[in-house]
Amino acid sequence: MENITLLLGIVIVTALVFDFTNGFHDTANAMATTISTGAMKPKTAVAMSAVLNLVGAFLSVEVAKTISGGMINEQGLRTEVIFAALVGAILWNLLTWLLGLPSSSSHALFGGLIGAAVMSAGWSSVNGSTVVTKVLLPAIAAPLVAGVAAMIATRLTYRIGRKADGKAASKGYRAGQIASAGLVSLAHGTNDAQKTMGIITLALVTSGVLVPGSNPPAWVIASAGIAIALGTYLGGWRIIRTMGKGLTDLEPPQGFAAQTSAATVILASSHLGFSLSTTQSCSGAVMGAGLGRKGGVVRWSTATRMFVAWGLTLPAAGLVGALAELLTKQGTWGVIATGTLLIAGSAIIWVLSRRDIVDHNNVNDVDGEPAGVVTNAMAAVTPPPAGPAAETVTVTGDLTATIPADNGPSTESAPRTAKV
Numbered sequence: 451m452e453n454i455t456l457l458l459g460i461v462i463v464t465a466l467v468f469d470f471t472n473g474f475h476d477t478a479n480a481m482a483t484t485i486s487t488g489a490m491k492p493k494t495a496v497a498m499s500a501v502l503n504l505v506g507a508f509l510s511v512e513v514a515k516t517i518s519g520g521m522i523n524e525q526g527l528r529t530e531v532i533f534a535a536l537v538g539a540i541l542w543n544l545l546t547w548l549l550g551l552p553s554s555s556s557h558a559l560f561g562g563l564i565g566a567a568v569m570s571a572g573w574s575s576v577n578g579s580t581v582v583t584k585v586l587l588p589a590i591a592a593p594l595v596a597g598v599a600a601m602i603a604t605r606l607t608y609r610i611g612r613k614a615d616g617k618a619a620s621k622g623y624r625a626g627q628i629a630s631a632g633l634v635s636l637a638h639g640t641n642d643a644q645k646t647m648g649i650i651t652l653a654l655v656t657s658g659v660l661v662p663g664s665n666p667p668a669w670v671i672a673s674a675g676i677a678i679a680l681g682t683y684l685g686g687w688r689i690i691r692t693m694g695k696g697l698t699d700l701e702p703p704q705g706f707a708a709q710t711s712a713a714t715v716i717l718a719s720s721h722l723g724f725s726l727s728t729t730q731s732c733s734g735a736v737m738g739a740g741l742g743r744k745g746g747v748v749r750w751s752t753a754t755r756m757f758v759a760w761g762l763t764l765p766a767a768g769l770v771g772a773l774a775e776l777l778t779k780q781g782t783w784g785v786i787a788t789g790t791l792l793i794a795g796s797a798i799i800w801v802l803s804r805r806d807i808v809d810h811n812n813v814n815d816v817d818g819e820p821a822g823v824v825t826n827a828m829a830a831v832t833p834p835p836a837g838p839a840a841e842t843v844t845v846t847g848d849l850t851a852t853i854p855a856d857n858g859p860s861t862e863s864a865p866r867t868a869k870v
Contacts, residue, residue, distance in 0.1 A: 457529055457785070461653045464536045464792075466677040469646035471543040472555040473503065473681020476642060478689040479552075479712070479732040480634040480682075483705035483739075485813060486694030489627040492685070492810035498628075499635040500683035506639025507647075507675030521560065521585070522567050522652065523575050530778035530785060531566045532653045537792045538562030538771030544799045546759055550688040550696075550808075553759040554727035558767040559645055560585055565768030566775040588719060589727060589760075593734025596715045600735040603707035604742025611703065623702035630709035637716035638728050639678060646674040687808040693733060695814060696752045698740030708732070708739035730760060 480502075481495040490498070539555070539562040546553040560581070567575040611619050647666040650673075654660040660667075666674075694700070700708070712735040716728050733756060740748045774791075777784040 455657065457533075458653060458657045458659070460785075460789070461529055461533045461536070462650055464533060464540070465646050465649045465653070466673060468536050468540050468543070468555075468559065468649075469643065469674050469677035470681040470684075471540055471547070472642055472646070473500075473678040474684040474686040475543050475547050475555050475681075475689060476638060476729055477682045477684075477686045478693040479728045480631050480638055480709075482690045482692075482694035482732075483700050483708055483736060484627050484631040485690060487627065487700055487702045487705045489624045489702060489705065490631070492687075492690075492813055495631065496683055496685040496810075498632060499638075500679040502632050502635035503639035503643065503682050504675045504679040506636040506641075507643035507671060507678065509636075509640045521577055521580050522563060523571075523577065527567065527575065527652075527656045528570060529653055529656045531570045531775055532563075532649060532656065533785065534566035534569075534774035534778050534788065535559070535562035535771045536649065537774040537788055538565060538767040538769070540792060541770055541795050541799075542763060542767040544796055546763075547686055547688060548799050548803050549759075550692045551756055551759040552689045552693050552729045552733050553756075553763050554589070554729045555642065556645055556727045556729075557585075557589065557760075557763040559649065561764035561767030562771035562774075563649075564764070565771035568768075569772040569775040570779070589730060592715055592719070592727060593730045593737075595734075596712050596731045597734035597738030597741075599711035599714070600708045600738030601742035603711050604704050604739045607703040607707050608743065620702065623706050626706040627702055627709065630706055630713060633713040634709050634716070634728075634732065635682075637713045638682075639675065641716055641719065641728055643671075643674045643678045646677065647671055650674065685810065687810060687813045688803075691808055691813050691815075692752065692756075693736060696749060697733070697736050697756075698746060698748050700736070700739060701743065704739035704743055704746070707742065708735040711735045711738065727760075 477496055477499060480499045481490070481492075484490045485492050485495050536559075539558040542553070542558040542561070543555055564576055564581070611623075614622075644666075647670050650670045651660065651664065651666045654667075654670075655662050655664065698704075709732075712728075712732040715731045715735075737748050737753060740746045774788045777788045777791075780787075
């Protein structure tokens with residue numbers, strides 16, 4: 451570490467800040483369903499997730515190697531490019547957190563990196579085949595695979611447990627949810643902490659501290675693991691609310707099936723070096739679990755907003771990364787200006803978040819989905835009265851109304867008066 455310059459130090463600190471935002475942005479991946487079903491108390495859940503995120507960071511470096519030596523050509527890459535990429539990723543993470551949208555921190559980082567690299571050295575600086583095979587294809591496949599797996603697992607879980615004692619089954623599902631949530635947390639640390647490891651390693655290579663193709667040093671692994679664990683403990687309550695209550699109403703068997711399916715997909719991809727989005731995997735699993743229960747529903751208006759955020763993440767973060775790189779190319783003042791804009795943008799988003807505070811006390815307080823156009827139109831129509839035409843009803847100050855007599859054969863019966 452003795453060869454680290456001031457600029458490289460700034461880049462490393464910024465990378466760890468991104469890792470911190472990744473932690474609180476993606477806490478929902480592991481703990482949203484566990485919190486929403488009441489299997490664990492909110493603060494206890496995020497504390498357990500933070501510890502397992504830290505442990506998971508030490509399990510593998512395959513994803514880190516994909517980022518540090520796969521997506522971007524290292525030769526001729528300036529350290530400022532890494533800084534610009536991180537600016538794009540952090541600002542997108544904070545914006546989607548403010549909106550409560552479970553977008554992909556991974557794709558925000560990739561988008562920022564691609565946009566900054568293209569602005570710096572052109573499209574030749576990006577390894578297109580790696581981006582397609584290890585980023586784009588997994589982005590499409592992960593939510594589908596996790597969703598189908600969760601839907602099947604949910605149906606099997608209900609079928610197997612339909613004759614089980616209710617109280618015993620409830621305890622069993624609670625224990626299963628806690629175990630599966632721990633597995634997702636471990637998988638999240640294994641996959642997402644490595645992305646920051648890869649970025650820091652790439653910055654070390656571009657500065658000449660490490661040779662191309664190097665594995666992340668031990669201090670990089672440890673610092674990335676600690677940063678994501680601290681962010682996870684902070685708790686991204688806004689996104690936890692959306693994923694736990696906004697997408698569908700989950701019962702404990704569904705939560706168990708969703709988390710187990712998502713963890714399996716994430717761990718398998720980490721082993722293969724696929725840098726997929728843990729957010730997309732977990733969101734797909736939650737929707738699959740919602741569809742897997744008989745009578746279960748998915749709130750497609752919320753899901754649609756989430757899909758739009760997924761589609762915008764790469765290009766939006768890429769655009770911000772490219773603009774940040776355009777500034778850093780101007781020299782020292784450009785780097786200072788980029789850092790100032792990052793701090794100012796983050797501060798504005800934080801101030802806006804204080805207008806509607808979401809924390810562990812109200813994370814499960816969610817109103818129902820707004821009625822759609824058809825529902826509102828039906829509610830506005832007053833049905834005609836049944837049977838013979840009713841007499842005019844007169845309402846007075848004490849809410850007294852005249853009600854017509856029986857519609858029997860006699861037509862001379864006096865009207866009756868009732869008070870409402």
